[in-house]
Amino acid sequence: MSEPILKATNLSRHFKVGGSLFRKPKILRAVEDVSLTVQQGETLAIVGESGCGKSTLARMLMRLIEPTSGQMTFEGRQIDLAQGRALTELRRDMQFIFQDPFSSLNPRMTVGRLVGEPIETHAPQLSARERRAKVAELLAQVGLRPEHADRYPHEFSGGQRQRIGIARALASGPKLIIGDEPVSALDVSVQAQVINLLADLRDRLGLTLVVIAHDLAVIRHMSDRVAVMYLGSVVEEGGTDDIFARPRHPYTRALLSAIPVAEYGRTRQQIPLEGEMPSPLDPPSGCRFHTRCPFARDACKTEAPVLRATDTAPGHRAACHFFEEIAAENPPPPATEGSGRTDAARARFALYADAIAGTETRPRAET
Amino acid sequence: MLSFIVRRLLIAIPTIILISVFVFALQKLLPGDPVLAMAGEERDPATIAFLREKYRLNDPLPIQYFTWVGNALTGDLGISLRTNQPVLELIAEKLPVTIQLATMAMVFALAIGIPAGILSAIKKGTVADYVANVVALSGLSIPNFWLGIMLILLVSVKWQLLPASGYVPFDEDPLRSIQVMIMPAFVLGTALAATLMRHTRSAMLTVLTSDYVRTARAKGLSERRVILKHAFRNALTPIVTLSALLFGELIAGAVLTEQIFTVPGFGKLVVDAVFNRDYAVVQGIVLVTAVGFIAMNLLADVAYVLLNPRLRKS
Numbered sequence: 001m002s003e004p005i006l007k008a009t010n011l012s013r014h015f016k017v018g019g020s021l022f023r024k025p026k027i028l029r030a031v032e033d034v035s036l037t038v039q040q041g042e043t044l045a046i047v048g049e050s051g052c053g054k055s056t057l058a059r060m061l062m063r064l065i066e067p068t069s070g071q072m073t074f075e076g077r078q079i080d081l082a083q084g085r086a087l088t089e090l091r092r093d094m095q096f097i098f099q100d101p102f103s104s105l106n107p108r109m110t111v112g113r114l115v116g117e118p119i120e121t122h123a124p125q126l127s128a129r130e131r132r133a134k135v136a137e138l139l140a141q142v143g144l145r146p147e148h149a150d151r152y153p154h155e156f157s158g159g160q161r162q163r164i165g166i167a168r169a170l171a172s173g174p175k176l177i178i179g180d181e182p183v184s185a186l187d188v189s190v191q192a193q194v195i196n197l198l199a200d201l202r203d204r205l206g207l208t209l210v211v212i213a214h215d216l217a218v219i220r221h222m223s224d225r226v227a228v229m230y231l232g233s234v235v236e237e238g239g240t241d242d243i244f245a246r247p248r249h250p251y252t253r254a255l256l257s258a259i260p261v262a263e264y265g266r267t268r269q270q271i272p273l274e275g276e277m278p279s280p281l282d283p284p285s286g287c288r289f290h291t292r293c294p295f296a297r298d299a300c301k302t303e304a305p306v307l308r309a310t311d312t313a314p315g316h317r318a319a320c321h322f323f324e325e326i327a328a329e330n331p332p333p334p335a336t337e338g339s340g341r342t343d344a345a346r347a348r349f350a351l352y353a354d355a356i357a358g359t360e361t362r363p364r365a366e367t
Numbered sequence: 368m369l370s371f372i373v374r375r376l377l378i379a380i381p382t383i384i385l386i387s388v389f390v391f392a393l394q395k396l397l398p399g400d401p402v403l404a405m406a407g408e409e410r411d412p413a414t415i416a417f418l419r420e421k422y423r424l425n426d427p428l429p430i431q432y433f434t435w436v437g438n439a440l441t442g443d444l445g446i447s448l449r450t451n452q453p454v455l456e457l458i459a460e461k462l463p464v465t466i467q468l469a470t471m472a473m474v475f476a477l478a479i480g481i482p483a484g485i486l487s488a489i490k491k492g493t494v495a496d497y498v499a500n501v502v503a504l505s506g507l508s509i510p511n512f513w514l515g516i517m518l519i520l521l522v523s524v525k526w527q528l529l530p531a532s533g534y535v536p537f538d539e540d541p542l543r544s545i546q547v548m549i550m551p552a553f554v555l556g557t558a559l560a561a562t563l564m565r566h567t568r569s570a571m572l573t574v575l576t577s578d579y580v581r582t583a584r585a586k587g588l589s590e591r592r593v594i595l596k597h598a599f600r601n602a603l604t605p606i607v608t609l610s611a612l613l614f615g616e617l618i619a620g621a622v623l624t625e626q627i628f629t630v631p632g633f634g635k636l637v638v639d640a641v642f643n644r645d646y647a648v649v650q651g652i653v654l655v656t657a658v659g660f661i662a663m664n665l666l667a668d669v670a671y672v673l674l675n676p677r678l679r680k681s
Contacts (some may be wrong), residue, residue: 064585098585103578107677108600118586152676165582172587341479 005059005176006038006094011070014361015057017281026281030056030230031355033069038176043202043209045219047255048229049277054212055099055231058180060209062096063087070127074176092122095169099181101161105153111164112149115139118171138167142197159190164357166197169339176208183218195222220244225315228252231288234307238316247316248310248327250293287321295326368672368679375668386657387439391432391652394646401644420447423677439654445647449640454651455585457636463635465633467537468624469617471545471552476559481606484567485599488575499564506561509619515554515627522550532629551628555620559613562606566609570602577601603674611667615660637679 011034019025038044040359046054047281059065061072063079072080075092082090098104115135119126126134136146142163153161162182169177182198199222202209213219219226222238228251236249245254254271258342273292275286278284284291290300299321307317311324320326371535402418403410419425423434438445444454487499523531530547537544574580575598583597584590624635629635633652640648 024559062585064581091585096580096582096585104582104595104599106579106583108675110676117583117588121587123590154677168582170585183454285456 003040004037005040006068006073006210007073008034008036008061009071009276010035011057011060011072012068013053013060013065014068029204029232029283030280031060031067032283034229034232034234036061036227036234038208038210041206041208042224043199043211043221043222045211045213045226046229047213047216047219047226049214049282051277052229053232053280055180056228058096058178058212061195062094062178063090064096065179076247084172088121092118092172092258093174094176094178095172095174096166097162097169098176100185101158101165102153102185104165105161105168107153110152111139111144111148111156114153114164115149115168122172134171134234135167138170139164139227141170141192141201142167150221157190157344158186159194162186162190162194163197166194166201170201170205174207176210177202178210178212179288181214182211191218198222228255231277231283233288233319235289235320236316236318237307238310238318239313242313242316246310246316246327248312248316248323249289249320250323250326251289252318253330254294289317289320294320297322371672372665372669374405375665380667382661383658385438386661387483387654388432390650390653390657391435394582394650395428397644399644401646404449404644405544408502414657435650439651440546442653444651447640447647447648449643449645454647457648458633458651458655461631461636462532464535464631465618465621468548468551468555468621468632469545471548472559472617472620473613475552475556476563476613477610479556480560480563483593484564485572488568488571489594491563499568503561503564504626506557507565509557511554511558511623512627512670515551515624518550518554519627533633534630548630549623551630554627555617555624558620559617563606563609564615567602570605571598574598576603600674602670607667607670607674611663614663618656618659669676 011031012029013031015028015030016025017028033146034053034057036044036057038225046057048054054323056065060067063082067080070080072079074094078085079086079090109117112135116131119131119134123131125212125307132149135149139146144160144163144167148156148160153164157163162185166182183194186194195218198209198211201207202362211223212290213338224239225238226240227234228243228249229235230251236243236247236252242254243252246311247256250271251273254273257271264340274294275327278288278291284301285301285304287293287305290296293300303321305319305321307319310316310318402415402422405418406414423462426434435445440642442455444458444559447457448454450457483499483503487496500565500643519531529550531550533547535544535547575594579601580593580598583593588597618633621632622637624630625632625634626638636648637652640652
């Protein structure tokens, strides 16, 4: 965890919206001036509400969308202008897991061809037999059987299809995998299996992961670092444990306070956010969060804050003018680990924990 | 797969029966009496009675219908009232001409329409897209007969590059046969090419924005492979449907085109038969056309299943 594998500097993406022969199009600032560093071997989570630009950011990192401005490097080589061979190489080293396991697999191709195609492109020297063997190996790695290679995507369940998507992503032998909400389209019971599979593969193959998510439980479970996005910008980043224990940005505090507590007779103090997220077509002046921030002051309306280091842990940075004062005045909500449960409830939760632990060690194919 | 084809064939049977009833009924409902046309100027009652008896036009309608169907099933479509030739023979003589014309028109339409549609979808919003659309729209709006006459005037009369009319059987002189047929096929295929181009374009546009095309790009495949293997294969379904449906249009268009270029085909046979109230010939032609249309759609259904694995099991 020392070398940055992926580095993005001042990345922006604007979309033109509307406009006609006589009217100037409006500019939608989906991602605005985002800088990120992903270290070799770590798992970075990018979190935020719907529409905050996290998927756009992920696709930009993957060069599926061209950035409007900014630079990116992958293992030191510049990739924001990569074309042709360089881009193909990038697609070998960096893979993407899509959100929707149903629409992201071509319905006309067998699983064997879907998974085998990247091998064909990136390792053309392999014979058809070697390729089949590699596909079988990949399918086994994600908990599917080799004979599944001859079936079509529609013959599988959502969880299985996402496993196919993961096998496909692994096929080119990537070093970094970006997951765009890899489990949000799945049933909760299947989510845990897929998350554990990803974590398992990461450890086994030494992958670096970037996971986009809006589910804080998923993030806490699998990531080392978190970047919180709001309206196209990163407002806070730092180690997962540190952010969950000591959030500094008011938006992060509000997000974390929204996690429900599954304990009888125990509620957490929630920080309600007023109103809707402003339109990225017309973002607020100054701090973009000031329209909804319960702690907003006059200065927030005019001056845009930049990310600055906090006192809690190295690498933890927040973009708020007043986070020191806010933190001092409002201690973070107490940790949820506690004893609000009755004995019966505790026994039950222990059972759940056991059951989950069982799936963790050997992910099964659900048929 | 075999059971699917068999089932599909069984479904076609009631359709064909229904069509035969319609064809038969329509004939009887048409104004004009063929016997009067045959009997000539004098309209001698004895002649008329003899003719009615000869063609069994005095039988009750259901009997006439079943007699006709029974004969049709044994390959006897009756005898032309006009030329006294068996209808089947007439059709067998003219059909290859029209099949050649229709095939050439379809090949032309597919060869122009599909690549143009793909290209304009990929280059959406560019000059190439606009040009393709303008050409397609012109192809759709220019009437067949006008285009045909213009081509004859320019290509045949002024530049003297191709013959203005006529027909050479394919098995006699293939090269010459194709040469003679080029202009009619072009005229007949223009509107089809335009329709195909528009539909290919919209099918491709839908498919190109789909998630699995993005997946294919993320895999690092070449753009050519993404377009042809991932996008086009999925866009093919509506194109196959359309091609089968266009077959009907093709036959209708052939009638007009054959008139303009005086091609001695099916279309000319229809027009002559209708004008002469030649019942048996019209019935035979409509029946053959309808069965051909059903067969084309059956082929399209089979093609779907081959193209789309999701349909294979049900």
